[in-house]
Structure formats: structure tokens, C-alpha cells
Amino acid sequence: MMASDVAAYKEARAALIDEDRSFRRDRHSIPSSDEAKADRLVREIRAAEASSIWKQEYPSIPHPFPGMEFLTGREIIVKTQLFAILSKMPKGALLHAHLDATVNASFLLKIALKQPALHVRVPQRLTASNISSILPHFRALPQNEFSNAPSLTDMSYEAETWVSLQNARGNFDISLGGPEEFDKWVIGSMMINPKEAYDTHNTIAKIWEKFISTFMVSTGLIRFAPIFPEYIREFFKTSIEDGISYIEARINFLYKHMVGIDGQENIPHRDWLLMFDDVLKEVKAEMKAQGREDEFIGARIIYTTIRFITPEELDWYLEDCIALKKEFPHLIAGFDLVGNENELKPLIDYIEPLLRFRERQKEEGLDIPFIFHAGETLGDGSVADMNLYDAILLGTKRIGHGYSLVKHPKLIDTCREKGIALEVCPISNEILRLTSSTLMHPLPILLNNGVPVALCSDDPAVFGNMGLTFDFFQVLVSSEITGLSTLSKLARDSLEHSTLDGEEKRRAITAWEKQWAKFIEEFLREHDRSTCLVA
Amino acid sequence: MMASDVAAYKEARAALIDEDRSFRRDRHSIPSSDEAKADRLVREIRAAEASSIWKQEYPSIPHPFPGMEFLTGREIIVKTQLFAILSKMPKGALLHAHLDATVNASFLLKIALKQPALHVRVPQRLTASNISSILPHFRALPQNEFSNAPSLTDMSYEAETWVSLQNARGNFDISLGGPEEFDKWVIGSMMINPKEAYDTHNTIAKIWEKFISTFMVSTGLIRFAPIFPEYIREFFKTSIEDGISYIEARINFLYKHMVGIDGQENIPHRDWLLMFDDVLKEVKAEMKAQGREDEFIGARIIYTTIRFITPEELDWYLEDCIALKKEFPHLIAGFDLVGNENELKPLIDYIEPLLRFRERQKEEGLDIPFIFHAGETLGDGSVADMNLYDAILLGTKRIGHGYSLVKHPKLIDTCREKGIALEVCPISNEILRLTSSTLMHPLPILLNNGVPVALCSDDPAVFGNMGLTFDFFQVLVSSEITGLSTLSKLARDSLEHSTLDGEEKRRAITAWEKQWAKFIEEFLREHDRSTCLVA
Known part of the structure; x- marks a missing residue:
């Protein structure tokens, strides 16, 4: 055997790897030399921390490893250099978060105590x-x-x-x-603790019981007119501090009224949107006054109700959504049905009202895209898994979770070809026991298949993954392919697949690009001083 | 909206589902009406047991569910009607089992005590x-x-x-x-217990330490000339009782000698094969004498050594393998390198001897296919994950585990198109902590992508999944798509992708088809009597 055989083999190998990764969305962008340098440094830091900080013994953590169970690993994560780096990264849009679970529970209690x-x-x-x-x-x-x-x-x-x-x-x-x-x-x-997630409630069915109970508690505080705007304000501000520049929040409109200052349940959905709009304007004005308007493009609302209502009841909500869209076209971004897909009604049960909704939009000259939760399940051919077919056939703009999409070769192709992005929530999926660690998460399958992905936090107040830094962290340490350029593409894709249109979207992306360049520049400057720590 | 809209929607939906599943290998066979009936009945039994036996409370099992952790769920599994049914199913070939871990530890101790x-x-x-x-x-x-x-x-x-x-x-x-x-x-x-798998050693690195230790113990008993044939005989007989009709066993040839009756380490590899051949002939003769020759076609050996040796050392083993193939062409089925891929040498490190091995076969006029372990990992772009590229480029006939194959769109296509089967070991993967339950296992992704799959037990003596019934059980209860026709295709594919050739293979498949028809017939007869239990 000749040396040339080995050389030929290695050439064929490189070509195969390249072909295998050719769908990846982070393959097509050519990073600046600064970004390429930063990417290399981040990989070095990751490798160094994997064999230092993650190999240490911790009295309260039986088996630390990068990508481990978030609720147990959190205290290690926050000590890493990688976490400090990512906390400064401009994250783009947060496209999947349930408003009721976006603000730190201790903050919520603090403002509640003033009432x-x-x-x-x-x-x-x-x-x-x-x-x-x-x-x-x-x-x-x-x-x-x-x-x-x-x-x-x-x-x-x-x-x-x-x-x-x-x-x-x-x-x-x-x-x-x-x-x-x-x-x-x-x-x-109002939160899930490690013992619940990994011991007493360590199945999907059991952890969902605990999960739902947190909302039953917090709703009594949040759905109160004097609290609601303060809650939203805190959500916006902490998101901005984490580098999130645009938000599409899912609001649960199941209850038709919120409790007013007079203690009566009499504040209709329209007033919720007025409050949302006021806070939005105020925060934007504040950012502008600080010369930081690029850091916050805005926020919109995905109208949601819960998938245990009857198809007849859904008609009311769809008309309500249409009425709100007419009055607040800049706020209503889409429509969704939420709740545990494994136990509640599948989309197909609502097919008549959902098809009618599309017709009604045509009549009214409106565009309210579906942005459906679908496939948040380990089922294979179960009703929850089958929701993916309906979400896609109904023309969903994005898919919330889509955890089981990876089982469906045709649907993967459709998502890639039609640009249907997945709102992937790694920490949520792990705590809700779809996966035991980020290492088992199907995200790498989606990325290698070129499906657009936006990383999301889902219910950070319940899980403790405030902002997007924790989710980006878990993703970065769980794959040797993923690097800074991958995270950059994920952040950019979150804006690209938002419901922002033409001019707004261009502005949002341009603003993010500026933030990104600044982030890389500051990282390199900061890092030059600390090279010795890594080497 | 008109009823016809809903009808049109449902038609499009059916077409999409059909297209999405069009790669499935169980789609192309048209089951007999008996098999279709049996398939329906099995689905009914599965659904009934999911809501009866799996919803009960068990004092020692905190959260039972179908597909749960095998070591904890085992005692429930053996009580199910589904398990009794599958234990009678003809399984086809066992293509991935390490000989050293194929016989019940208590049996091994029993025969050892006679020495x-x-x-x-x-x-x-x-x-x-x-x-x-x-x-x-x-x-x-x-x-x-x-x-x-x-x-x-x-x-x-x-x-x-x-x-x-x-x-x-x-x-x-x-x-x-x-x-x-x-x-x-x-x-x-010599076994892994639930506390180790799910508590004290609940990471891939830790459970592998325990796993390896079981081999260090058992090797002292098995690698002894008076024990070795008895061990193999028991392996064959218990496999046959479980419905396995053909075996390709991986034997670890790392040690160059076995201990002889005289207590000296002096029995070379050639004698191991002679012993194997003797037992094989004896068991086949015995089956023939009982008129059961269709139930056991035979057994062959995949030559393995461990991926911590140097490339220079590998040359010795490759030549040893060639010498054995020349003397026992009917026994040597292929070549593999084994051990923890996350920590030992990747295939690429051995590229020179492996390429040379192919040349040497040409010179000798031999055919010893590679049947490589590859991708038994949660890594994404890690060396263990990258082994998949090398296994495929080196022309592997099948892939042992290939757990991370699902991340590789191009390699999935290659496996489907070239008919490279995956030896999938669901229970092994779960106990070795690649997945937390069979529900999270990537098998459905492989099936929906039309990758040929053979279910295997890997190391049943260590895991307690003797035979193939347990692995088939876990697969059947973890998917609503999978039914008896899927299991039938998996069993048939195990023979189809064995190293048996032309006439032998035809005979093996024909024999299996007869067994299968008998199994269906007996199941239907038995079931008619017990319909009341299900309804």
C-alpha cells in the first residue's frame, strides 16, 4: 500500500464530510477573519473548561459534564468563562416564550407584595x-x-x-x-426544582403536572391589571440586558378577563393589548433616550388559547384574535394552540374552525399566520407526533418545538425548502423530560438537515433559564461542530424567521449585525488580555 | 367553509403521511390477511396493557411506562401478554452480540463450579x-x-x-x-444492576467503567478450554429457544491464547475455532435429529480486537484473521474493532493497516467484510461520531450501533441506497446511557428513512436481555407506528443483511418464513381463546 492511497482516502473522506454537512445553514456564510479567530478561541475555551471545570468534583453534583441536566448543572454553568462570553452575545429574537413564565418569580413576588x-x-x-x-x-x-x-x-x-x-x-x-x-x-x-425534574416527577406525564401547577399559582398574581404592565416591563428589560433585541411573546387569552384594580374580573383582552403597547412604547422611548434603540426593535404577541377547549369555543377565540388584529395590526403576530400535546386535543380535532379562520382572514384582508406548537413529544405516530402533519398542511409559519420532526424525512425537507423555522427550546425539553441532557437533543439533526432554527427559552421563570444565554450555552457545549459561527447563524435566523416584514426586518438584522461586530471586537480585545487563562 | 374543504384537507393529509413514510421497509410488503389480523390484535393488546399493567402502582418501581428503563421495568415486562407473544416469535438472525456476554451469569458460575x-x-x-x-x-x-x-x-x-x-x-x-x-x-x-445504571454510574463514562469491569471478571471463567465449548453450547441453545435461527457472534481475539485444561495459557485462536465448530456441528445435528433443522441455520464469527492497540499491533491481528479465514472460511464472517469509541482510538488512526487488509484479501482471494462498530456515542462531530464516515468509506457491510447516524443526512442516504444495515441494540443503548428510555431512541428515525435495521442484544449476560424478545418488546411498545409487520421486517432484514450468501441465505429466509407463518397461525389460534382478556 502506498502513501498515495492514504492521501486519496483522506481526500475522499474530506469530500464526504463536506457533502454530509452541505445543508448546514452555517456553511454558507463566510465569517470575517475576526469572527473566525473568535470562533477558534471559543473552541479552545470550551475544550479547556470541559477538562477543567467540568471534571472537578462538586459536593452537590454527582456527575458533572458539559450539557448535563440544567437544574443541577446551573451552578457550574454560571461560573464558566464561556457563560460570561455568551451573556454578552447579541441573541437576535426570542420567538418562543409564554409571557406568564418570563419574569423571575422573586421579582414577581416583590411587586405583588406592594399590592x-x-x-x-x-x-x-x-x-x-x-x-x-x-x-x-x-x-x-x-x-x-x-x-x-x-x-x-x-x-x-x-x-x-x-x-x-x-x-x-x-x-x-x-x-x-x-x-x-x-x-x-x-x-x-412557581418553579421546577431539580428533585422534581430528576427524581419525584421524572417522567413526561408527572413533570407536566408540576409544570402546569406553576401556572395555576402565578396566574393569580400576573393576571391583575396593576401587575401586568410591570411584569411586561421587567420581561422586556431583562431580555434586552441578555442581548435579545426583538420578542414574539405567546399570551394565553383563555381567560376572557383580567382582574382590575377594583378587584373585579372585568379587564377585556383589548385592554391587555393597550397595556402591552404602552409598556412597549415606553421601553423603546427609554432605549432611544439612551442611544440604544438598536438594542430593542420591539415586541409582538402570538395569540394563544389552550387545546382543551371545544372546536365551537375555538371559533370565539379566532374571532377575538381577528378583532384584536384589526385594532392592533402591529401587535398581533400569529395564532397558536398550547398545552400538553400528549394529553390534550390534536390539531385535527379543530380542523373546521382552523380552515374557517383562514377564510375569514381573506374576507377581512388580514394576515395572521399560524405559529403552531407541534410534535413536543416522544411519541412515534402518536396524536402529538401527528400534529406536525397538520401544522405544516395548515401553513404554519414556524413550529413551536417540533421535537419529533426529526422522525419525518419528508417534513424535514418541507421545512428546509419552505423555510419553516423550528423554535427549539433545549432546556425546556430537558426539564420536561423529552431528553435527559442536551447531548441527546435532536438539534444537531435539524442543523445538519438545514432546517432553520431559533433557540428559545419557553418558560424561563419556571425553568430558571432567564434570557437566552443558558440555552445558547447548553447548545454550544453539546456539539463539537457547533461554534460561534453556528450561534451567529441561529441568532440571525431568529430575526429572519420572525413575523417582522420587509423594512422592519431589514432594520432589525442590520442592527443585530452591528451588535454582533461589536461583540466579536470586544471579545477579542477582552480575550487578548486573558489568553494565559486558556493556554 | 364547506364539508368538501375538510374532505380535501383530509385527503391531502393522508397523502402527506403516506409520502413521509414511503421509505419505510415495512411499507412494501403486503401482509397476509392472517398477519394483518394478528397485527391488529397485537396493537389492541399493546393499548390495553399500556392502560392497565403500565398504569398500576408497583412498590419498587416509581414510575412505570411502556419503554421505560429496562433494568427497572423488566419485572413488569415479563408479566405482560405481549412479552409472552413475542417470546414465541421467530427472530431471524442475531447479528450483534459479544460472545463473552451471551450466557446467563448464573449458568456460567454453575459450570465453573464443576472445574x-x-x-x-x-x-x-x-x-x-x-x-x-x-x-x-x-x-x-x-x-x-x-x-x-x-x-x-x-x-x-x-x-x-x-x-x-x-x-x-x-x-x-x-x-x-x-x-x-x-x-x-x-x-x-458480571452484571449491571439498576442502581448502577440509573444512579451511581448514571453517565456514559461511569457506566462504561462498570461495564468493562464485568468482562474483566467473566473472562477468567470463559477463557478456559473446558468451559468455552459449554458456554458456546448454552449460548446457541438458549438463542434457539428464543427463536433466533442464525448467529454472527463477535469474539474478542485480543488475548492470543486461552488457558488450557493444564492451567497453562497455551490454546491458540485456531483451537478456539475448532471448539466453536465442534459445538456448532453438534447442536445442528441435535436439531436435525429432532426434526428442527429449520430453527437453527448456523453460526459464524466476527473477528474482533480492541481499539486501544497500536496500528502496528493491528497488523498482527489482521494477518491472524486472514489465516483463520483461510482455514475456516465458513466460520469467519467479518472483522471489527471494539471498545468505548468515546475514549479509545478512532478508525482513522488505523487507516493504513485497514487499507492494507483490503489489499491483502485481494492477494489471497478472500472476502472478509468489515462490520464496524461506529457512532456508538452522543457526540456530534466527536471522533466517535466521525467513525461513521470511516466505517462507510472503508465499505463496512453493516454498522454496529450507528447510534449517531441519524445526525448525518448523506450517510443515511448511503445506508439506504447501498443496503448497509444497522445493528441496533435498544436495551444496550439505554443501559449504557445513550438514551434514557426506548422512547428517546433514534430507531424510528432510521425506520422512517428506510435504513435496514437488525435488532440485537449486544451483551445480554451483562444487561439481562437474554435472547431478542426483550429488545423486540421495548421497540414494539415505544412506537404507535411499529406493529407486527414491522417486527417481521426487522427479523427478515436480519437474515437479509447477514453474511450468508446465495443459497444459504435463501434457505435461511425460507425457513424463517415457515416459522413466521406458524407463529402467526398459533398466535391467532391462541388469541381466539383469550379475546375476553383484551376486550
Whole structure:
């Protein structure tokens, strides 16, 4: 055998690898020399940290590895140099987040405590032995119903009696840990902890029960007119700080009213949008005043309701969505149905109202794209998996999750060819037990097949993955192909596949490109000083 | 909207589903009406058991579900009607099993106890506190070295002193549980238990440490000339009882000699094959005498060594393989390199000897196909993942595992077009922590892409998935698309993609078809009596 045989083999090998990766969307952009240099440095840092920080022993973490279970690995992640780098990266758009789960639970509690109208009740007096299994029920009451009950822990507490939030906290029994433990109890009821995700609720069905329960708790605080705008403002601001420049938030319009300042459930959807619009204008103005308008292009709303309603009930929501779109054309970005696909109604059950919705839009001269959740499942040929066929046939603009898309060769081709982007939520998928670590996530299959992808956080308030840095981090450390250029393409694709149109989209992308160039430049400058840490 | 719109939609939907599944290899066979009926019944039983037996509470199983972790779910699986049905199914060929891990550990211990030459030693006296962390080291000794040491638990035991296996068992201290606990200790050292897989060793790196350790233990018993034929005989017989009609076993030829009856390490590879051939002839004759020759077509050997040797050392093994092929052309089926791909040498490191091997075969007029392990990894672009490119470029006939193949669109097409079958080992992959349950396994992606697949057990003695029934079971309950016709295609494909040639292969398939028809017939007869159980 001659050396030329080996050379010929290696040439054929390089050609095969190249062909295999030819669909990748990060193959077609030629990075600047600065970006190529930054990409190399990031790979070096990743490799160095994989064999240093991820190989150490941690008392509370039995088996650390890059891409590990997020809720256990989080405390390591935040200590890495890679995380610090990514936190400064311009992320593009956040296209898949449920508004009700976008703001830090402790912030929500803090603003709620300023509202004397907010009350809390429980089905039995809280004690040391029952506190871990009892959830708070929150609601704003009319002033004439304000409660004098002293606390949830008082011997005199009667089941389901309202206690003002401020009293419930202030008088939380010292034997249970006092106000500090009250906070932990409330915050814990709105989040998933590692023991739940990886032990007591370690199946898809069980973790969804816990997941849903967090919304039942937080809705009592968020769906209150004085809280709602503050909540949205915090969401926008923390997103901007994380490098997110545009948002399409899913809002759950299932409840037809929000509770007003008077404690009555009387604020219709139209007013929700007015509040959203006001906060949006205010934050944009503030950014402009700081000369940072490029960092926040804006935000829109994907109208959602839950897939347990009847097809007849869906008609009402579709008409409601049409009415809102007519009044707020700049705010309504699309329509979706949400909830656990494994247990609720499949899209095909709603086919009549959904087809009618398209007709109605034509009549009204509107364009409200479907942006459906579909295939958020491990099922193979299950109704949840089959939702993908309907989402695509109904012309969905993007797919929420699409976790099971990788099983469908024809649908993969369709997504690539028609530019149907997937809103991929790696940390959400892992915590909701579709995958055990980011290493098992099907994202590399999508990328190698050239399916456009936007990384998303889904429900960061519940999962603790605020912003997009954590999701980008998990993706970056879970693949040796993925580099800074891949993340750049993911960020750009999030804007490319937003519902922004012509001029707006061009502006958003141009602004992001400027941020990106600045990010690379600052990274290289910063890194030159710290080369010794890596080498 | 008109009813005709809905009808048109549903027609388009059916066409899309059909197109999406058009690569499936189970789409092209038209089942007999009996098979179609059996397929429907099996689906009914599966659905009934999913909502009965899998929804019950089990004291020792926190969260049962179909397709769950095998080591925890096993005790439920064996109680199902579906398992009883599949245990009678003709499985076709077993194409991926490492001989050293194919026979029940308790059987191995039983036959070992009949050999006075077999001895055992440990690095320190066994006590209640150290027994769970100490592994036995077995070896046959020459008669003049037979030991009189009383036991491993005796106060007088000196570290690393040999004790005869019979004494070690008979005198195992009663405070440690006596002979029964000795058996448990030895058997446990050759298997992976649920606590190890799902708790203490719950990462790929850690479980591989435990996995490798089981081979270090069992090799001392198996690699002994009086044991080896008995071991192979049991492997063949239990495989036949499970419905396996043909076997290609991977034998590890790393050690150049086996220990002979005289306690000397002096039995060369040639003699291993003679023993294999003798047992094979004997078992075939026995089956023929029983009029069951259709149930066992035969067995062949895939020559393997371990991917930690140097390229220079590999040359020796390749020449050894060629010599054995010349003498036993009917036994040597192919060549492979085994071991943890994530940590050992990639195929590309051996490219020179491997290319030379092809040349040498041409010179010798031989055909020894590569049947490489490749892509048994969660890596994306890692060396283990990249092994897939080399396996395919080197012309591998099949791929062992190919777990990461689904990330490679071009390689998937190549496997479909060239008929490169994947040896898929669902339970092995789950226990070795590539996937957390069969639900997350990429098999459905392979099937929908039309990649030929043979289900395999890999190392059933270590995992407890003896035969192929367990692997077929896990696959059947993890997908709503998969039915009896899919399993039939998988079984047939295992023969189709074996190294059997022309006439032999035809005979094997014809024999299997007869068995299959009988299986369907008996299933339908049996089932008619028990319809009430399902309905």
C-alpha cells in the first residue's frame, strides 16, 4: 500500500464530510477573519473548561459534564468563562416564550407584595409537615372584601380563607422560618426544582403536572391589571440586558378577563393589548433616550388559547384574535394552540374552525399566520407526533418545538425548502423530560438537515433559564461542530424567521449585525488580555 | 367553509403521511390477511396493557411506562401478554452480540463450579463492608498450584491469594450470607444492576467503567478450554429457544491464547475455532435429529480486537484473521474493532493497516467484510461520531450501533441506497446511557428513512436481555407506528443483511418464513381463546 492511497482516502473522506454537512445553514456564510479567530478561541475555551471545570468534583453534583441536566448543572454553568462570553452575545429574537413564565418569580413576588389588594389562601393551615405539598392560591380582592385574617400559619386559620399577601408574609410563623421561608415557599411553587425534574416527577406525564401547577399559582398574581404592565416591563428589560433585541411573546387569552384594580374580573383582552403597547412604547422611548434603540426593535404577541377547549369555543377565540388584529395590526403576530400535546386535543380535532379562520382572514384582508406548537413529544405516530402533519398542511409559519420532526424525512425537507423555522427550546425539553441532557437533543439533526432554527427559552421563570444565554450555552457545549459561527447563524435566523416584514426586518438584522461586530471586537480585545487563562 | 374543504384537507393529509413514510421497509410488503389480523390484535393488546399493567402502582418501581428503563421495568415486562407473544416469535438472525456476554451469569458460575482448576482471588479479605466494592479475579491454575486456602472471608486470608472456586463458595462466611451470597456477589460482578445504571454510574463514562469491569471478571471463567465449548453450547441453545435461527457472534481475539485444561495459557485462536465448530456441528445435528433443522441455520464469527492497540499491533491481528479465514472460511464472517469509541482510538488512526487488509484479501482471494462498530456515542462531530464516515468509506457491510447516524443526512442516504444495515441494540443503548428510555431512541428515525435495521442484544449476560424478545418488546411498545409487520421486517432484514450468501441465505429466509407463518397461525389460534382478556 502506498502513501498515495492514504492521501486519496483522506481526500475522499474530506469530500464526504463536506457533502454530509452541505445543508448546514452555517456553511454558507463566510465569517470575517475576526469572527473566525473568535470562533477558534471559543473552541479552545470550551475544550479547556470541559477538562477543567467540568471534571472537578462538586459536593452537590454527582456527575458533572458539559450539557448535563440544567437544574443541577446551573451552578457550574454560571461560573464558566464561556457563560460570561455568551451573556454578552447579541441573541437576535426570542420567538418562543409564554409571557406568564418570563419574569423571575422573586421579582414577581416583590411587586405583588406592594399590592394591598392581593390575597392568598390555602386548602388547610400551613404546617411544617404539609408546606411542601400545598400550593398558594392568589387573587386580588375588591376593597370591601380585604381580609383581616392574620396568617396562613395561625392556629385560627380556616381552610380557604383569604389572607392579605402582606400579612401572610409578615406573619408567617417563625417556626416555619418566618417571611424568608414564605418567600421560598411561594417562589418554589412557581418553579421546577431539580428533585422534581430528576427524581419525584421524572417522567413526561408527572413533570407536566408540576409544570402546569406553576401556572395555576402565578396566574393569580400576573393576571391583575396593576401587575401586568410591570411584569411586561421587567420581561422586556431583562431580555434586552441578555442581548435579545426583538420578542414574539405567546399570551394565553383563555381567560376572557383580567382582574382590575377594583378587584373585579372585568379587564377585556383589548385592554391587555393597550397595556402591552404602552409598556412597549415606553421601553423603546427609554432605549432611544439612551442611544440604544438598536438594542430593542420591539415586541409582538402570538395569540394563544389552550387545546382543551371545544372546536365551537375555538371559533370565539379566532374571532377575538381577528378583532384584536384589526385594532392592533402591529401587535398581533400569529395564532397558536398550547398545552400538553400528549394529553390534550390534536390539531385535527379543530380542523373546521382552523380552515374557517383562514377564510375569514381573506374576507377581512388580514394576515395572521399560524405559529403552531407541534410534535413536543416522544411519541412515534402518536396524536402529538401527528400534529406536525397538520401544522405544516395548515401553513404554519414556524413550529413551536417540533421535537419529533426529526422522525419525518419528508417534513424535514418541507421545512428546509419552505423555510419553516423550528423554535427549539433545549432546556425546556430537558426539564420536561423529552431528553435527559442536551447531548441527546435532536438539534444537531435539524442543523445538519438545514432546517432553520431559533433557540428559545419557553418558560424561563419556571425553568430558571432567564434570557437566552443558558440555552445558547447548553447548545454550544453539546456539539463539537457547533461554534460561534453556528450561534451567529441561529441568532440571525431568529430575526429572519420572525413575523417582522420587509423594512422592519431589514432594520432589525442590520442592527443585530452591528451588535454582533461589536461583540466579536470586544471579545477579542477582552480575550487578548486573558489568553494565559486558556493556554 | 364547506364539508368538501375538510374532505380535501383530509385527503391531502393522508397523502402527506403516506409520502413521509414511503421509505419505510415495512411499507412494501403486503401482509397476509392472517398477519394483518394478528397485527391488529397485537396493537389492541399493546393499548390495553399500556392502560392497565403500565398504569398500576408497583412498590419498587416509581414510575412505570411502556419503554421505560429496562433494568427497572423488566419485572413488569415479563408479566405482560405481549412479552409472552413475542417470546414465541421467530427472530431471524442475531447479528450483534459479544460472545463473552451471551450466557446467563448464573449458568456460567454453575459450570465453573464443576472445574477444580478454577480459582479466585481478591485484593483484600472480603468483609461485609468491602464486598460491594471488590471484584473477584478468576483463573484456572495448573494442578501443582491448586490452593488449600480455605476461603476469601477467612481471617487468615492474605491479599491476592488464590482460593479454589469450590472452597471459596463452600466456605463463604455465614455472616456474609454463606454460599448463596457468594453466588450473588459473583453474579452481581458480571452484571449491571439498576442502581448502577440509573444512579451511581448514571453517565456514559461511569457506566462504561462498570461495564468493562464485568468482562474483566467473566473472562477468567470463559477463557478456559473446558468451559468455552459449554458456554458456546448454552449460548446457541438458549438463542434457539428464543427463536433466533442464525448467529454472527463477535469474539474478542485480543488475548492470543486461552488457558488450557493444564492451567497453562497455551490454546491458540485456531483451537478456539475448532471448539466453536465442534459445538456448532453438534447442536445442528441435535436439531436435525429432532426434526428442527429449520430453527437453527448456523453460526459464524466476527473477528474482533480492541481499539486501544497500536496500528502496528493491528497488523498482527489482521494477518491472524486472514489465516483463520483461510482455514475456516465458513466460520469467519467479518472483522471489527471494539471498545468505548468515546475514549479509545478512532478508525482513522488505523487507516493504513485497514487499507492494507483490503489489499491483502485481494492477494489471497478472500472476502472478509468489515462490520464496524461506529457512532456508538452522543457526540456530534466527536471522533466517535466521525467513525461513521470511516466505517462507510472503508465499505463496512453493516454498522454496529450507528447510534449517531441519524445526525448525518448523506450517510443515511448511503445506508439506504447501498443496503448497509444497522445493528441496533435498544436495551444496550439505554443501559449504557445513550438514551434514557426506548422512547428517546433514534430507531424510528432510521425506520422512517428506510435504513435496514437488525435488532440485537449486544451483551445480554451483562444487561439481562437474554435472547431478542426483550429488545423486540421495548421497540414494539415505544412506537404507535411499529406493529407486527414491522417486527417481521426487522427479523427478515436480519437474515437479509447477514453474511450468508446465495443459497444459504435463501434457505435461511425460507425457513424463517415457515416459522413466521406458524407463529402467526398459533398466535391467532391462541388469541381466539383469550379475546375476553383484551376486550
